[in-house]
Amino acid sequence: MALWGMQVAKKWINEKHGGIKVGDKIYKVEIKYYDDQSNKEVVKSLVEKLAVQDGVKFMLAPYSSGLTLAAAPIAEKYGVLMNSHGGASDYIFEQGYYYVVQTLSPASKYQTGFLEMIKNIDPNAKKVAMVYEDTEFSRSVFKAAREYAEKNGFEIVFDKTYPKGVQDLSPLLNELKASNPDIIIGGGHFADGQLLASQLAELKINVKAISILVAPALPKFYDALGTKAEGISAPAQWETGVSYSPDAAKKLGVDYFGPTQEEFLQMFKEVSKSDELPSYHAAEAAAAVLSYAYAIEKAKSIKPEDVREVMNNVEFMTFFGMWKIDPDTGKQIGHDMVIIQWQGGEKKIIWPPEAANSEPYYPIPTWEEKEQGKLAKP
Amino acid sequence: MKIRSYKPLLPLFLIYALLILIAVAVPGMWQPVAFFMFYVALGQAFNIFMGLTGYVDFGYVAFLGLGAYGMAIAIKYFSSLGLISILLGILLAVVMSILLSLAVGAVALRLRGAYFAIATIGVNEGFRYLIEGVRLWGGSEGIVLSGLMRRTFGRETANLLSTFFSDILIIAIAILAAMTTIWILNRKMGYALLALREDEDAARVMGINVTKYKIMAFITSASFAGLIGAVAWTLKLTYVFPEDVFNIHYTVEAIVIVMLGGAGTLLGPVVGGLIYGVLKYYLSVVFPGIQLLILAPMLILTIIAFPEGIVGFIKKKGKKSRISYYLR
Amino acid sequence: MVFAENLISNLFYGALLGSIYGVATMGLSLIFGVLRIVNVGHGAFIMIGAFTAFWMFTLYSLPPVAVIPIALVFGLAIGFIAFQAVIRRLVDAPELSTLLATFGIGIFIEELAKLVWGADYVGFSWDIGTLYLGPITVSYSKILAFFCSVLVAALLYLWFTKTKLGNAIRAVVQDREGAVVCGINVNRIFALSFSIGIGLTVLSGVLVTLFVPVGINVYMGGDYTLKAFVISVLGGLDSPWGAFIAGFLFGLFENGSYAILGLIPGVEPFALTRFVAFAFLLIILLVKPTGLLGGGE
Structure with a gap:
């Protein structure tokens, strides 16, 4: 998925944009990739091979925070830029690696938007339950969520984790039910997110709103859960239908770079040779490639150090959203996440209002109502 | 055959030298060679116990994990000592894995065969969930050291x-493990262990102190594992996460390497790891x-062709020829 | 009062989970008992079962219960092929070489499955209602999974004790050389046991989806492999129903201990339930080094 996203970006740059222009020279984008198998030993070797033998200067970081950290010293050694399109954890950027920058929003932003939304639409919903996977990624998500909640007058009535690879959440959810929350935020990755939703349904734990990390943002979530998925929300880095466009960029007075959303969807279809809609993983990978191209043109140089310098000061928009990094850490600060909700079998953007293409459905139907066939369609 | 023969070290050091040469001479090959050496060292360390005694420790990765934590703790709390903290980490890694091996040895080595193998899984998993459950050493968030190391040692040094x-340390560990292996093989301990591997009860009847040698091999193997964990994981990757360092997959890989090359042989784990x-x-x-789709059938074919491992096979074929002087 | 309610419902959930653990381990125990092979690729076969259920449901709307015989046949076939292609050649090889072979087979199956089904996490939704029983809320499909597991275990037990073939297999488990002397064709028994072991495991994958119908992925097997190893030892390795009972106990311990561990402040009780379950294993092995129901070595 992510690879298709990169190929779309490459295609756009090389064909539509006519290559990357640096002075009189025109560079074409070429993508080299290997499979790191999410293996922390392999990743270092592959990064060195890319940097030395393949002469790669601009890299997309491996798809996880730990792997990114493993690769960072090598990247720095060879002066190669690494752009993180999948490693969301904030701590990567707190280690002082100058050559690592981020295109997607960091983990700390994943669940705060949802709480902000709840605060706006129902000031009386105060009791929050947090139930999430015990991994570093979800921990950093929910640490930020906890801080946000406490600052904004929410009351956390339940805050427990489950280990990775669990088959049954019943004991945990049983306890959660007794805490009688208004809203539930939780999740971690794909499998446990689906499990969490399915067991909330099984135990008939009814609340006013649910937001689960990662899993619901993929179409397979609805395929798996059917109407049980109705009304469930998730944070997303990007979603088909977001309102980032050249016009929107003009209003903000920033550049727009890369394909429009329609072009992206069209080209994605051509590259992937399927009708599947791109997920945000494809979009963030494409955006990372585009950000390189944009910064290279701005820097008028293909030297990584010049490009990194320029990245400190650029602010522009792609179909993925805004791109601006914190100069000190390389952390993404321009990009905003959206919140999606499953409404009548469709993934709709419900927050923030300026990006939304539907109203939030609140409170969500109860599990019993969903069994009767009620949809979360406004 | 002479009883004390160090000739078998020759082909082994030739391989090491060749690898180091490639790493230095070919640009971009340093990390890949370090990657191969990780597996070679892992195989060597694992072989000292599994290869020589025939006992499979499925929870072996726990020693690597504990070693990784030892190094991480040393750097985290004693970084003010500068680079000495790394020496301290190596020491702590060895001590911690020896302590664990003593505990496991006292309890689990009383078990035989598969019962022992699986009991050690229990130790490994129990340890991991204990760390996550009581949030020991950062719990699931682990210990991330990159920033700290860069601040205290300086960017370049870190x-x-x-x-x-x-990577140099890993190579050193691999060499040390090889020398330990041949040292054991050349001594009474080696013969005792081989007797034990063939038939533990018979060896006991013959008056061999089976338990003593078993535990000695176990501790040796565990301390090498601790070293590997400390160096190849914590020092190299600059972070430790429990689900990562207690992942049973590494034990399985170690078994595969040893079996591929030939269990109980000196050269086997090197060939297998490579x-x-x-x-x-x-x-x-x-x-x-x-x-992986290609790797899997290749592994299967290799083991069908050489059920005793590649080195085991050559050793068998070349029993009477001069090669046998160089193989153990 | 709240504590009692929690304990009762958690034990109930634990019993359901335990039956799944049990049935998912029996195949492993059978293969170990007869062939002395530790099937490191065990989880891959559970995954195949789960995907079979998923596929049959989405393509032909077959409920998982109806898929059970299909999965069994499918599993028997895969097991037979794997035995003929690989395992047969390693029967006389050093014990551990088969470990490498099953490792390879496991990876091969996972990667093949990835080509066929992709790397996504999928699931399906087969709702047959919910049971409310005091503090307990549980879907009927889980209860069905429980009864199917018990039924499978019971049938296997009957087959083993009442049929000639079953007796022959038991004879090989107890004394391989003796069985040869008695005129039992050991190679045929090996082929049969391996196929049945894999068949059972694929079948258990279907029951797993009755219990957890979501999060199905080609790499889902790893967690089950690990649990199955532990449970099979707890049950005494060479007895499939020992494995079933041990699985049951393991589930009870995991979920049941939550009621108590949840009262400790400042810890993550769910992770500790795992710790307790593994500690339980070690204690059992210390007291009885051949597992709960194991005989001699």
Whole structure:
């Protein structure tokens, strides 16, 4: 998925944009990739091979925070830029690696938007339950969520984790039910997110709103859960239908770079040779490639150090959203996440209002109502 | 055959020398060679116990994990001592894995065969969930050291530590493990262990102190594992996460390496580790995405062709020829 | 009062989970008992079962219960092929070489499955209602999974004790050389046991989806492999129903201990339930080094 996203970006740059222009020279984008198998030993070797033998200067970081950290010293050694399109954890950027920058929003932003939304639409919903996977990624998500909640007058009535690879959440959810929350935020990755939703349904734990990390943002979530998925929300880095466009960029007075959303969807279809809609993983990978191209043109140089310098000061928009990094850490600060909700079998953007293409459905139907066939369609 | 023969070290050191030469001479090959050496060292360390005694410790990775934590703790709390903290980490890693091996040895080594193998899984998993459950050493968030190391040792030194020095140490560990192996093989302990592997009860009847040698091999093997964990994981990767360092997959890989090369032989784990590492690396470069689909049948074919491992096979074939002087 | 309610419902959930653990381990125990092979690729076969259920449901709307015989046949076939292609050649090889072979087979199956089904996490939704029983809320499909597991275990037990073939297999488990002397064709028994072991495991994958119908992925097997190893030892390795009972106990311990561990402040009780379950294993092995129901070595 992510690879298709990169190929779309490459295609756009090389064909539509006519290559990357640096002075009189025109560079074409070429993508080299290997499979790191999410293996922390392999990743270092592959990064060195890319940097030395393949002469790669601009890299997309491996798809996880730990792997990114493993690769960072090598990247720095060879002066190669690494752009993180999948490693969301904030701590990567707190280690002082100058050559690592981020295109997607960091983990700390994943669940705060949802709480902000709840605060706006129902000031009386105060009791929050947090139930999430015990991994570093979800921990950093929910640490930020906890801080946000406490600052904004929410009351956390339940805050427990489950280990990775669990088959049954019943004991945990049983306890959660007794805490009688208004809203539930939780999740971690794909499998446990689906499990969490399915067991909330099984135990008939009814609340006013649910937001689960990662899993619901993929179409397979609805395929798996059917109407049980109705009304469930998730944070997303990007979603088909977001309102980032050249016009929107003009209003903000920033550049727009890369394909429009329609072009992206069209080209994605051509590259992937399927009708599947791109997920945000494809979009963030494409955006990372585009950000390189944009910064290279701005820097008028293909030297990584010049490009990194320029990245400190650029602010522009792609179909993925805004791109601006914190100069000190390389952390993404321009990009905003959206919140999606499953409404009548469709993934709709419900927050923030300026990006939304539907109203939030609140409170969500109860599990019993969903069994009767009620949809979360406004 | 002479009883004390160090000749078998010759082909082994030739292989090491060749690898180091490649790492230094070919640009971009340093990390891949370090990657191969990780598997070679892992195989060597594992072989000292599994190869020589025939006992399979499925929870072996726990020693690597504990070693990784030992190094992490030393750097985290004693970084003010500068680079001495790394020496301290190596020491702590060895001590911690020896302590664990004593505990496991006292309890689990009373068990035989598969019961022992699985009991050690219990130790490994129990340890991991204890760390996560009581939030020991950062719990699931682990210990992330990159920033700290860069601040205290300086950027250059920290990079050097994780992209060069740790690799040198791994090579040193591999050499040390090989020398330990041949030292054991050449001594009474080696013969005792081989007797034990063939038939534990018979060895006991013959008056061999089976338990003593078993535990000695276990502790030796565990302390090498602790070293590998401290160096190849913490020092090289600059972070430790429990689900990562207690992942049973590494034990399985170690078993595969030892079996591929030939259990109980000196050269076996080196050959096995090289084959496994080289295949894994080059397949993922040439066939990204389907590398494992190709790797799996290759492993199966190898073991069908050489059920006693490649070195085991050559050793058997060349029993009477001059090669046998160089193989153990 | 709240505590009692929690304990009762958690034990109930634990019993359901335990039956799944049990049935998912029996195949492993059978193969170990007869062939002395530790099937490191065990989880891959559970995954195949789960995907079979998923596929049959989405393509032909077959409920998982109806898929059970299909999965069994499918599993028997895969097991037979794997035995003929690989395992047969290693029967006389050093014990551990088969470990490498099953490792390879496991990876091969996972990667093949990835080509066929992709790397996504999928699931399906087969709702047959919910049971409310005091503090307990549980879907009927889980209860069905429980009864199917018990039924499978019981049938296997009957087959083993009442049929000639079953007796022959038991004879090989107890004394391989003796069985040869008695005129039992050991190679045929090996082929049969391996196929049945894999068949059972694939079948258990279907029951797993009755219990957890979501999060199905080609790499889902790893967690089950690990649990199955532990449970099979707890049950005494060479007895499939020992494995079933041990699985049951393991589930009870995991979920049941939550009621108590949840009262400790400042810890993550769910992770500790795992710790307790593994500690339980070690204690059992210390007291009885051949597992709960194991005989001699």
